[in-house]
Amino acid sequence: MKQINLLITIFLCINFGFSQTVKKIINGTEFKIITVTINENEQTEFIELYRNNNKLLTHILSNFDGDCSSENIELGEYEIKDSKLIFYSYWASGDRMMKNIYPYGFRKQIYLVNEKGFVSLESSKLYIETYVDEWNEHKGMKFLKIKPKTDSETELMNDYISKAEKMYFGNFVFGDHKNILENEVRKKIGETIIENTKYWKEVYGENCRM
Numbered sequence: 001m002k003q004i005n006l007l008i009t010i011f012l013c014i015n016f017g018f019s020q021t022v023k024k025i026i027n028g029t030e031f032k033i034i035t036v037t038i039n040e041n042e043q044t045e046f047i048e049l050y051r052n053n054n055k056l057l058t059h060i061l062s063n064f065d066g067d068c069s070s071e072n073i074e075l076g077e078y079e080i081k082d083s084k085l086i087f088y089s090y091w092a093s094g095d096r097m098m099k100n101i102y103p104y105g106f107r108k109q110i111y112l113v114n115e116k117g118f119v120s121l122e123s124s125k126l127y128i129e130t131y132v133d134e135w136n137e138h139k140g141m142k143f144l145k146i147k148p149k150t151d152s153e154t155e156l157m158n159d160y161i162s163k164a165e166k167m168y169f170g171n172f173v174f175g176d177h178k179n180i181l182e183n184e185v186r187k188k189i190g191e192t193i194i195e196n197t198k199y200w201k202e203v204y205g206e207n208c209r210m
Contacts, residue, residue: 018037060089084113087108110122130164143157
């Protein structure tokens with residue numbers, strides 16, 4: 001009976017996942033950060049932030065999805081600086097059929113922990129190219145790279161931005177601010193990005209965003 005229970009436990013760990021817990025002191029308050037790994041249809045790893053056994057935040061560290069012709073990945077990292085908890089996120093996609101090349105983008109979220117241990121979002125900077133209307137490419141997305149010339153083009157761009165910000169919980173940045181955001185994210189998780197996309201050009205050619 002013990003052997004059967006052991007086998008069931010091993011099976012659950014292999015197929016459904018496991019977790020690890022660390023304790024961190026941020027601005028005088030103890031938090032638990034639980035890293036959860038799930039290996040099922042999608043390979044996913046994420047962290048959960050707890051204070052007094054209350055879950056406050058979740059942040060994805062890795063999520064891999066796709067089929068025989070495409071891949072979508074989300075990679076993330078976090079760091080603690082003084083009273084701030086910083087989340088970094090990166091999205092990339094590739095498709096041999098050129099149908100699923102989004103999302104592609106970056107995000108940096110800064111959470112502030114006050115003296116009483118309360119956590120609040122200080123800023124969330126985002127640049128993302130993605131599908132916001134199911135699998136149809138939004139007409140306003142192209143104006144992220146070229147300046148709109150008419151009121152209707154500006155409306156299209158703003159509609160895209162509004163939908164993307166709601167989906168990805170961030171505030172869009174452009175120009176130099178976008179470049180700074182990208183550099184910060186790539187600097188923080190660049191090795192992980194390279195490790196997971198190093199073969200993409202060979203497999204997907206120009207049909208990928210990374």
